[in-house]
Amino acid sequence: MEAWLSYLRNLDKRIWYVLLLLFALAFPWFIQSNYWISVAVVFGIWAILGLSLNIIVGYAGLFQLGHAAFWAVGAYTTAILNTRYGIPILVCMPISAVIAAIFAILISRPILHLRGDYLCIVTIGFGEIVRLFLFNDPFGITGGINGIRGIDRPSFFGITINTPLSYYYYVLFFLLITLVAMQRLENSRLGRAWTYVREDETAAETMGIDTVRVKMLAFAIGAAWAGVAGNIYASRYTVIAPETFSFWNSVVMFCIVVLGGTGSIPGIFVGTIGMVVLPELLRELPLLTQAFLGLLRAPLGALGGFGAVEQKLMMISKSIADNIPMWRMLIFGAAMVAMMIFRPEGLWPHWRYRLELRREEEAAPASVGTAGH
Amino acid sequence: MALLELQNVHTYYGYVHALKGISITVEEGEIVTLIGANGAGKTTTLRTISGLIRPKEGKIFFEGKLLNNVPAHKIVYMGISHAPEGRKVFPTLTVEENLNMGAYSLGNDKEAIEANRERVFRLFPRLKERRKQLAGTLSGGEQQMLAIGRALMSRPKLLMLDEPSLGLAPMLVRAIFETIREINEQGVTILLVEQNARAALKLAHRGYVLETGRIVLSGTAQELMEDERVRKAYLGER
Numbered sequence: 001m002e003a004w005l006s007y008l009r010n011l012d013k014r015i016w017y018v019l020l021l022l023f024a025l026a027f028p029w030f031i032q033s034n035y036w037i038s039v040a041v042v043f044g045i046w047a048i049l050g051l052s053l054n055i056i057v058g059y060a061g062l063f064q065l066g067h068a069a070f071w072a073v074g075a076y077t078t079a080i081l082n083t084r085y086g087i088p089i090l091v092c093m094p095i096s097a098v099i100a101a102i103f104a105i106l107i108s109r110p111i112l113h114l115r116g117d118y119l120c121i122v123t124i125g126f127g128e129i130v131r132l133f134l135f136n137d138p139f140g141i142t143g144g145i146n147g148i149r150g151i152d153r154p155s156f157f158g159i160t161i162n163t164p165l166s167y168y169y170y171v172l173f174f175l176l177i178t179l180v181a182m183q184r185l186e187n188s189r190l191g192r193a194w195t196y197v198r199e200d201e202t203a204a205e206t207m208g209i210d211t212v213r214v215k216m217l218a219f220a221i222g223a224a225w226a227g228v229a230g231n232i233y234a235s236r237y238t239v240i241a242p243e244t245f246s247f248w249n250s251v252v253m254f255c256i257v258v259l260g261g262t263g264s265i266p267g268i269f270v271g272t273i274g275m276v277v278l279p280e281l282l283r284e285l286p287l288l289t290q291a292f293l294g295l296l297r298a299p300l301g302a303l304g305g306f307g308a309v310e311q312k313l314m315m316i317s318k319s320i321a322d323n324i325p326m327w328r329m330l331i332f333g334a335a336m337v338a339m340m341i342f343r344p345e346g347l348w349p350h351w352r353y354r355l356e357l358r359r360e361e362e363a364a365p366a367s368v369g370t371a372g373h
Numbered sequence: 374m375a376l377l378e379l380q381n382v383h384t385y386y387g388y389v390h391a392l393k394g395i396s397i398t399v400e401e402g403e404i405v406t407l408i409g410a411n412g413a414g415k416t417t418t419l420r421t422i423s424g425l426i427r428p429k430e431g432k433i434f435f436e437g438k439l440l441n442n443v444p445a446h447k448i449v450y451m452g453i454s455h456a457p458e459g460r461k462v463f464p465t466l467t468v469e470e471n472l473n474m475g476a477y478s479l480g481n482d483k484e485a486i487e488a489n490r491e492r493v494f495r496l497f498p499r500l501k502e503r504r505k506q507l508a509g510t511l512s513g514g515e516q517q518m519l520a521i522g523r524a525l526m527s528r529p530k531l532l533m534l535d536e537p538s539l540g541l542a543p544m545l546v547r548a549i550f551e552t553i554r555e556i557n558e559q560g561v562t563i564l565l566v567e568q569n570a571r572a573a574l575k576l577a578h579r580g581y582v583l584e585t586g587r588i589v590l591s592g593t594a595q596e597l598m599e600d601e602r603v604r605k606a607y608l609g610e611r
Contacts, residue, residue: 189481196463196474203461206423208449208478208527355465355509 024172028165037164039280044171045233046276048178050256050268052225055182057254058263058350059191060218061198062112063120066127067253070223072134072245073100074230079148079240080141089154093231100227101220108219112212127250134242147241154235167236174232178225182265185221194218199356252276255332259339261346263353270348275332282321289317374437376401376562377422377453377531382431384414384421391417393586394431399531399564404557406565406573406594408607409583415566416458418583419533422564423455424448435531449478454529458536458566460520464509468500471508471519475526486526493522496552514545521552531562538569550576570607574598582607 028037053067074096081087081095111122137144153162154170161170185191193214196204205211234240252275260271320327339346345354377399384392392414399405407415420426422433424445433440435451443451454475462471472493476486494501497518503511508519517537524532534553538546550572557563567573574580574594582590582603590600597603 189477192470192474193477195466196477199463199465200461202425203457203463204474205425205445206449206455206457207474207523208446210444210446352465355507 021176028168034164037168039277041164041167041171041236043272043277044168044175045229045236046253046256047269047272048171048175048229048232049226049253050260050272051178051182051265052222052229053253054257054263054265054268055185055194055222055225056218057257058353059186059194059198060215061194062215062218063116064123064219064222065120065247065250065254066123066125066130067222067226068245068247068250069127069130070100070104070226071230071233071249072130072242073103073223074227075234075240075245076134076142076148076230077227078231078234079151082151082234083148084141089152089231089235090156093228096227096231097224098227100230101224104219104223105216108216112215112219124247124250127245127247131242131245131247134245142242145242147239149239151234151238151240153238161235171232171236174228178228179265186265190214190217195352255336259336259346261349261353264346264348264350267346267348267350271346274335274347284321286314286318286321289313375399375434376403376436377564378432378434379418379422380432380434382418382421382428382433384417384426384428386417386426391586392421392428395583395586395588397581397588399562401530401562402557402560403579404553404563404565404577406567406577406580407583408567408570408573408580408597410606411568412585413583414586415583416535417586419455419457419535419564419566422448422533423453449527449529452528452530453533454524454527454531455533456520456524456535456537459539460513460516462508462511462516462519462523465507467505467507468511468519469504471523472500472526475523478527485528489526489528493525496525496555497522514541514549517541517545517549518552521549521556525556525561529561531564532556533564533566535566536568537565538567538572546572570603 027040031037031040049067049071052070053064056062056064056067077096077099078089078092081092082089087095107126111119114122134142134147135145136142142148153160155161159166161167193204193209196207196209197211197214201211204214233244256268256271256275258271259274260269261267375398377397379395379397382392382395383390395414395418397405397407397418407418409415417426421428422440424440424443424447428441435448435453438451440448440451463474466474469490472490473486476489479485479489494504499515500518500522503515508516511519517539521532521534521537524534537549537553541549546569553563553565554576565573565577574597577594579593580591580597581588582597590597590603592600598608
């Protein structure tokens with residue numbers, strides 16, 4: 001057992017990556033359910049959104065609560081170009097990315113001198129402006145409250161992506177590209193510049209970093225990626241409407257980043273599971289309870305009087321499942337408060353972030369120790 | 374032509390008139406020190422030169438080029454490096470990463486960065502021993518060495534040091550100042566801001582005395598050290 005554990009620990013990280021990739025590739029065969037494959041597709045889209053917001057919030061340290069706006073710009077660019085001009089979805093993808101990036105540069109330039117919570121408030125503002133803009137159907141291009149329908153499915157080399165299974169691999173492909181890109185970005189010259197700016201803007205400036213440009217690039221790249229997610233989303237559902245790009249969804253993205261672990265790529269996955277997959281799992285609670293009770297029935301049934309308890313448990317789990325939409329916000333709110341108190345660095349934090357947040361309290365006992373000499 | 378020249382520079386923090394017409398020249402190869410009490414405007418002078426604050430009036434020239442409208446991050450490329458007050462090293466980066474950050478303006482020139490790093494390690498062998506250690510775990514003196522080393526990574530012509538002796542034991546102050554002299558002997562011009570007037574004047578060639586945003590006295594270090602007012606006000610003699 002000991003030997004086995006240490007063997008596991010000493011395994012190269014890359015082996016874990018390969019195992020995870022194999023698991024992701026084989027997932028549809030394990031699960032054999034279109035419903036759960038669809039949940040995985042949603043997970044993938046949200047993970048891409050989380051990773052894109054992570055550039056802005058995690059790497060550059062800029063609080064941004066309007067990320068749904070960039071997602072919307074990407075989705076609407078694709079929808080309009082595709083339904084009006086018949087441009088294929090995959091051609092729309094880079095266009096969506098570029099338009100979202102340009103949009104991000106235009107709106108971020110005048111607000112980048114703001115810090116922390118002030119920036120956050122302004123980003124809430126532009127998120128809402130974009131949503132209302134789409135809602136009001138300017139020049140009849142956004143379709144107002146009904147949005148745009150009839151968006152094509154992506155197709156290439158004569159293959160059309162239209163089943164949950166094919167979407168699963170489609171999203172997985174883009175998620176992998178995103179992951180590789182993020183990994184490279186984090187360790188690039190620009191990635192390092194973001195770390196410096198996040199930790200100390202003045203010092204970064206005196207070291208020759210153009211802080212405004214570097215922060216603008218974070219917005220532009222993050223927005224471009226959200227634009228790609230918008231393209232994928234639009235072609236997945238073939239219908240988009242302004243309500244999807246609401247403030248609530250900006251908050252969900254922000255929670256994915258912060259709950260999972262700001263700046264940490266595995267953290268984003270943990271966060272996405274928590275914010276997107278967990279509610280779906282809770283919906284399945286009656287099934288899980290039933291299975292659990294089924295296991296208990298044999299040993300407990302002999303004792304008698306089990307039926308009443310069983311009924312009660314089933315009722316509770318069913319009512320929880322039924323009321324999830326109602327309780328979701330409360331549960332998330334409570335989870336957020338608990339996280340901020342007990343684990344502000346997130347569930348799977350980037351070590352550097354953990355240090356930044358925990359520095360003072362970890363340094364304090366050390367200095368007390370040396371004072372005793 | 375002087376390496377650095379400030380002509381009648383006025384700087385404000387909002388409504389506060391922090392520098393009230395400062396004129397300074399620094400010749401190539403010199404160590405020049407600005408001494409003065411708290412709030413005299415020493416740090417503000419350095420921040421104005423490195424572009425972190427803009428002067429409202431007056432001109433700043435570096436190698437004959439006007440600096441007034443050059444953004445802070447471009448000033449580094451011109452050859453001015455600023456080791457800010459309170460060290461400001463990045464505690465969650467390792468010593469080596471901190472140094473690499475100082476070389477940001479060199480771009481991806483790996484050889485030049487490597488050469489500069491070796492040079493810094495020769496000046497501060499202690500940093501080499503701790504190259505993989507997080508800067509936040511260094512002692513105060515080591516952090517100061519790192520701050521100076523980081524400022525040297527961009528190969529500056531002019532190195533501006535803000536209170537390098539702050540919070541250090543006297544023995545460490547001596548060691549740091551000795552290294553500053555060594556850096557100067559390698560051809561780097563130094564503008565040193567210090568409260569520790571005695572140590573600063575011992576090291577410097579020339580000095581300026583600041584009081585509430587004005588220069589009240591200037592001269593060679595020797596002259597200042599012998600000046601009655603300086604002895605009383607800054608060297609603690611009666």
